[in-house]
Amino acid sequence: MLCKSEKAEDLLKEWKEKLKLNEGLEIDSTSVILVKSDLFFSLYERITRIVGAPAATLLYFVGEDYGKSVYRDFAGEAGEETLKKLCDFTKATGIGDVEIEMDEDSKKIYITASKGFPIGKRAKGRAADSYFAGYFAGFFSELYNKKYEGTEEECLAKGDDRCRIVLKEKEE
Numbered sequence: 001m002l003c004k005s006e007k008a009e010d011l012l013k014e015w016k017e018k019l020k021l022n023e024g025l026e027i028d029s030t031s032v033i034l035v036k037s038d039l040f041f042s043l044y045e046r047i048t049r050i051v052g053a054p055a056a057t058l059l060y061f062v063g064e065d066y067g068k069s070v071y072r073d074f075a076g077e078a079g080e081e082t083l084k085k086l087c088d089f090t091k092a093t094g095i096g097d098v099e100i101e102m103d104e105d106s107k108k109i110y111i112t113a114s115k116g117f118p119i120g121k122r123a124k125g126r127a128a129d130s131y132f133a134g135y136f137a138g139f140f141s142e143l144y145n146k147k148y149e150g151t152e153e154e155c156l157a158k159g160d161d162r163c164r165i166v167l168k169e170k171e172e
């Protein structure tokens, strides 16, 4: 087990103390925006309606950029702690509870959201949480300095009973 969402409440408490409303909302001078999770479903639905299947790829890349930027904010912290913080950050920002494991033989990384990721909870049909697959792939690519590719193999949206993303190293 690499990490599991456990101390998300501590992180929230810390943010509550640091949250400032200057020109905009800020935590530690990082500009933040609080939105309802509806935004993600709406993005998914609207973009899919316009561009079709490539929407998943588009959202994946946006998520990947975000995951990399989250890693850069965590940088400087030790390995174990960085991973714990990822799981807690993921829960504290509303993405949900996750458990992250690595298969030592294949080196694949499995990210399981037993209650699902936000888009898959509402979408129907195919796996819908490519944004989050990108987010984790981006984070781990920076953390381990390797290129990871993420695929959501199980998703509530296609009738599975959980969402599960698999990251594997991409051959350069």
Ligand SMILES: [Zn+2]
Pocket (backbone or CB within 6 Å): 116, 117, 119, 120, 121, 127, 128, 129, 152, 154, 155, 156, 157, 162, 163, 164
């Ligand atoms: Zn899903």
